[in-house]
Amino acid sequence: MKKVTIREIAKTAGVSTATVSRALSGVGYVSEETKKKIIEISEKLGYKLEKKKHKKTLTKVIGVIVTDVTNPFFTQVVRGIEDTLNNMGYSLILCNSDEDIEKEKEYFRVLESKKVDGIILTPAGGSHKHLLHYLKKDIPIVLLDRLIEEVELDAVIIDNVAGAYEGVKHLIQQGYRKIGAIIGPLSVMTSKERLEGYKKALEEAGIEIREDFVENGEYTQNGGYRAVKKLLSKGKIDALFIANNVMTIGAMLAISELNINVPEELGIVGFDDIDLAPLLKCPLTTISQPTYLIGVNSAQILIRRLQGKGKKEKEIVVLKPRLIVRESSRRMILKEDRR
Structure with missing residues (x-):
C-alpha cells in the first residue's frame, strides 16, 4: 500500500504543506475549522503521523x-x-x-x-x-x-550493621559491659542499622539490652553533647558507641568538661574516621568508612x-x-x- 504524504493531504485540503504540518503536529497556529478539515482528510486517506523520538540533550x-x-x-x-x-x-x-x-x-x-x-x-x-x-x-x-x-x-x-557490631564487640572484648549508644534519628536507615549492630553484639555476648542506655544524638554535634550529658548523669555507663563523627565531637567535648578519663573510666568507639581522630589527647577508636x-x-x-x-x-x-x-x-x- 502506497504511503500517504503530507503533500497529498495538502493538495486534497487545498492548503499548503506547512499548514498541514502545523495542524497534525499541534505546533503553530491553524484555525479550528481548517485543522478539523485536515485531520478528517488525513484519516480518510489513511495517513499515519510518525512521532519523532527526540534525543535528550545532555548538559553534562x-x-x-x-x-x-x-x-x-x-x-x-x-x-x-x-x-x-x-x-x-x-x-x-x-x-x-x-x-x-x-x-x-x-x-x-x-x-x-x-x-x-x-x-x-x-x-x-x-x-x-x-x-x-x-x-x-x-x-x-x-x-x-x-x-x-x-x-x-x-x-x-x-x-552499617557489621560496622556497629564490630565496634561494640571490640568494647566487650576490652572488658566493658555497661555500653551505651548514641545514634541518629530512627527515620534514617543508617541509624536503624547501626542500632541493630549495637544490639546484635550485646545479645551475642549475653549482655542485657537497656533502652535507657540508648540516646538519639540527632546526627549533630550539639545532639552528641546533650546525649552524653544525659547518659552519664545516670552514672552507670562504662563505654559508649557513638554512631557518627559529628556526634562524637560533641560527645568528646562533654566528656572533657566532666573530667572523665578515657579509656580508664569510659571507653569510646566512634563511627566515621576523621583526620583529627589519631591526634586527639586520647586518640579515638573508630569505624572507618571508605x-x-x-x-x-x-x-x-x-x-x-x-x-x-x-x-x-x-x-x-x-x-x-x-x-x-x-x-x-x-x-x-x-x-x-x-x-
Missing part, C-alpha cells in the same frame, strides 16, 4: 544533594564524586538538605529547572514519593549512604546509566567499613601494662 551537569557537606564524611564523599565527574567531562551542583525533607524537595525542583542530567542523593528522613516524578522524566537518581523504602534505586552504601570510594562508585554508576551501560536491575554496591583501634578503647591493654 550532575546534581548532588547531601545532608551537610561540613560533615567530614560528606566532604570526602563529594570529593570522590567531583573528581570522577570531572575526569569524565561533567560538572556538579552541590546542595545541602540539612536532614530536611522539604528542603530536599525544593532542591529537586531547582535541579530539574537547571536541566541536570542526573542526581546523586543522600536522602533525608521522611517520604520520598516525590522521586517518582523525576524518574518518569527519565532523570536517573543514585542513592548515597542510605536506601529508601518507596522507590528502588541504584545505591552505594556500607554494611568515603572517597563511596563517592567514586556513586558517580560511576550514574554515568553508566546516562551512557546506557547500566545493568537492567538496580545496582546496589555495599562497601565494608573497617575498625581502627586506638587508645580510646584499650582498657584491657592499659590494665595489663600496669601489672
